[in-house]
Amino acid sequence: MMRTLVTLLILAATLFATAASAAFETRARAAWVYDATTDTVLLSKDAETPLPPASMSKLMTLNMLFEALRDGRVTLETQFSVSDKARSMGGSSMFLEATDRPTVEDLIKGIIVQSGNDACVVVAEGLAGTEEGFARLMNERAQAIGLRNSTFANASGWPHPNHRMSVEDLGLLAVRLIREFPEYYGYFAMETFAYDGRVPSNHNNRNPLLKLGIGADGLKTGHTAEAGYGLVGSAVQGQRRLVFVISGLPDDAVRAEEAESVVNWAFRQFVEKTVAEKGARLATVPVWMGAERSVGMIVAEDVDLLVPAVVRGDIDGEIAYRTPLNAPVEEGQQIGTLTVSLPDLQPREIPLVAERAVPRGGFVPRVTTAAYVLFQQVTGKAAGL
Template structure:
């Protein structure tokens, strides 16, 4: 009897889950004004709470500062070994800092590590000035990059996250820039450091990680804390298990303990409830995509890339695939997009992949087109006579 009851309850819950989609399908709340949980690889939102609410982010802002620095290094415009001078402005920064002096000249790597580990405002301004010329110009770069990432509810006023009017973002927008930053192995390495010393002009300086969750949550390798009286306690956390990486964002909690507990609950939920599935393989063949006015009326296509989706554990048999031809007319070149393969779970679209022509398709001449029209006309007439 108990087994039957358990099976019935499980079936009902599964039906509710599949009917409502991912976000908040399992009802629970966390003590944060705003929060989100995403799959880092696909960007799928697995949980959200007021995720588009504009809030002050405090030092979570530094994710964008770090991202611009890592992207500049990746493009060859800067190097981790570049020596950076410290300005009076950087020296004067308050809040969390490593007490830099204008007498210091440090490798860019050291400054980025100090931002990641200790949330150092003075190091942050030094990096902003080095890469942007001035912090004001660097902030323009930050806002430009935010727009490129689709962070439509974000506006930065400084590079540090220190309290400022009209400086805001959202949990969702934070997840977008966090997805980009977590790709860099150096960031993941630095974010795991608990305690380290760095060399300044007047001796060694100790730095300790502001993210105390790395001491208690297995596998955490990111990403950034934030705290001001206005912003409350915020945390962006990231963990990877068996190739499945989750990113959680919690904003405006009441205490450090509360933000840690809320983050841990989100991550636990994600790993307990969801799994990754490869639903489309790269170069997978899809036959007979219709082509208009071609010598051949169809062409085989292949998938441009693989597609992974996140689904509730045990529900991958609910996935379905739909082929959507673009209705293109010949001539068609090999490798040209001719359609899309779309993956659904229920009515919810989980992702789509471009379908590319596997060969050239020449345009049919006027005689072929005429005979096709004539043949179709004959078939239509026969069909009418049979009615």
Template sequence: MMITSKNKAHTSAKKCLTKLGLLALLTVGVLLSSHSHAKYASFVMDADTGRVLHSVNADTRNYPASLTKMMTLFMLFEALEQKKVTLNTKLRVSRKATWQPPSRLGLKAGSHIRVEDAIYALVTKSANDVATVVGEALGGTEWEFAKLMTKRARQIGMKSTNFRNASGLPNRRQLSTARDMATLGNELWKRYPQYYKYFKTTKWSYKGRTYGNHNKLMKKYDGMDGIKTGYIRASGFNLVTSVKRGGHRLIGVVFGGKTANRRNTHMAKILDKGFTKLDPKMMAAYKQKKKAKQQKRAYEIASKRRSTAWGVQVGAFNTIKKARVQAKAAIKRAPSYLTGAKTKVVPLKNGSKKVYRARVVGVEKREAYRACRALKKMRHPCMVFRAKGTQVASR
């Protein structure tokens, strides 16, 4: 009986521990799940005065992802200023660096990369292997470099930021806020204007390959000249921007975008609101000027399409090849009027037979008539016509 009682007690205790274990696992699962969802935050400030123009969850701690590389670059720019390295200093690539997951350059262990190329790689390709190379060069190890990054971040006013690596690859303790990232973006522009220019780079070529900047909004939003994008699954799509317009510079931050496009659209919206709040007259004049520019461009395109909607027909033939040859011959015989025009073969059913009309299209009305006069003098058949619609046919 004693043994049976002990067995029951043991079984009961075991079940209890099992339940507690399952509960613990479920709790951890919930915590992991809650951390895996990106949190939204946004922030806009006047770079000159520090005035906050927009703020939502600005002090919520989020995963910075590749925005981390802004701090890596800050540290590298500081090393350049202090003459610890030069733009031509060669940084050694460790085996650890080559193990970093994409995005990366694919550097080989034991090779070297120049400091300036490292800057370009971080700004455009956002290369994780290069971030590790820089971290190891400046800190001895990437872990030691991350501690230096955190310490320096505190000194420039980033009170809620912790770094654990140089790249922004997933780490639960690598956290920052929209406000802190705006502070960093502003410090980069103010302290290192001579190096900040690298953030404007749209394309960079290295060893036969060309890399484009991930910040696509820079080409679309007037006045934007940097800074950095970032993404990991847990962070969503992040972006820090710097924009100068009408004598004002704004720093904008978005954390937790659902997609890159939605993040960019939202960034443009909060920047517009920031400029309007800061200088409503300037923004109104800017919008009016932009609208007038768009209308002018639309008019020019429409006018060009109308003016080049003419062509000449130089005969009809029983094969496509013959028609194409004659159309090309017409351009060669009247180059003063038809150079730059395009040939077009148009089929026409004539009873049971099919014939092919040889045409040259995409010229102005006056040029079409002059070309026909010149061709007829050379006993070359020609007829002027106006093309249907405004689309220019292809060769």
């Protein structure tokens, strides 16, 4: 494996920086902050540890319901019955009665705005017959969609020793809801809802960011004595979407302050920059037995990365590739990777592809190429770099 350093010029950038100014010290027990536009994790604190998720795990119940809508098993107008178990649920409530027949749309609003535990049980029983059966389906589906550190024991997030989610899983689930179900995502921005006008004092969305004018449009709060106060949030400013999870805070006031601080930090301390343009040749690699001796390595699309605002000027990247590259080579074939490391961010790997096709050469080109590559290996120099 050959490696070489390249310098990437950040467009319209000029100066210096230190890493420390981009760092964020959160008061949350666990946190995960993600820029969905550039697929960049900005902060990860104890993010893979399974923790009590409280009502934030209602996002998985909503995912199951949205999938049922997409599959045609239910519609927004489908009515569900209310069992005694659902009606008697404690905690946050939609205030359902046994004679009610709420629609799927009612239940979505009741879960998102009122965090109704009763609504979650209604959904679970309506889709799977029992809440226990629904929890088994939740676990199966969680594994299928890549939630590696989640186990579910109920539909509502009611405290249970086997009901756990990592903040990373909560964030990944939020990203899934945003991307997979845009037709239903708008419900998360609803500020008020009261089913049949009941208990108007309990009809406000608990998400503290929705009224601040900072682009917040979701997703779900949570609180139990064991879990503390948490929030799965998302906000859009300009072309960027932020998704974040904070958990284990001492009260709702601190949760609100921390959530706003996270949003302000993420949008103000990072900027999106184009570090390599589509088709730009970053290096060349020798081709073994090809009609041509080498082929250029390019990026297939513009490479837009999130960069700490304090970082200006040039960025170093490392290109890795195997040499020699055996002919034939197809145009657009991945032949290497570019790794870019930035302060306080995880390294990013970008595929590098062949600039053009290189067919297998005839006798003379094959002999010439073999001698050329042998010379390069002896001298230790990479051709064209």
